[in-house]
Amino acid sequence: DVKVTQSSRYLVKRTGEKVFLECVQDMDHENMFWYRQDPGLGLRLIYFSYDVKMKEKGDIPEGYSVSREKKERFSLILESASTNQTSMYLCASNPMTADIEQFFGPGTRLTVL
């Protein structure tokens, strides 16, 4: 079974803090994704990466950055957390093949006070 893990299930941070969310997948997938999930808005893509050190902006990249130094790990960084970044953050991965189903991690619920 594909396993996507995220470093924390719950996180509470203060406004202005730098926040790191970590995601690790164990299936040697090329593609990795970061989404945020908000009620009534579904999942919105923040960033994705199709290779080590490669990244592309998704639909809502403002206020976020990412890092992919190793194939299995994809980090989401909030340089200066704000209250409107309070959300559920989901990481996903899939291989670079014709089967493009994405596999999701359990999510990190981030609260910014």
Add this chain to the structure above:
Amino acid sequence: AQSVSQHNHHVILSEAASLELGCNYSYGGTVNLFWYVQYPGQHLQLLLKYFSGDPLVKGIKGFEAEFIKSKFSFNLRKPSVQWSDTAEYFCAVNYDDYKLSFGAGTTVTVRA
């Protein structure tokens, strides 16, 4: 991103009732279609997917979906729901590359 519309925000029904959740997308080209489900406290998991071939696809737990190209729709159905089907359901569409566009989600509450 291309748009994906899910018609119902919240559906409440009794056990054994039939369920149909609507999903429409805006792109006119070739698409791949998915339904994901998120049970309370659990991660998102794939319910079913359509890439090509028979437009009626069957997924896990008795769910099925029908792709109607002329209507840009991919509606999810289950003939008889159970209390354990209480969850949030997301329609997703792949337009290009490996990215997915998701609908806003439909919360389904099944009353025992």
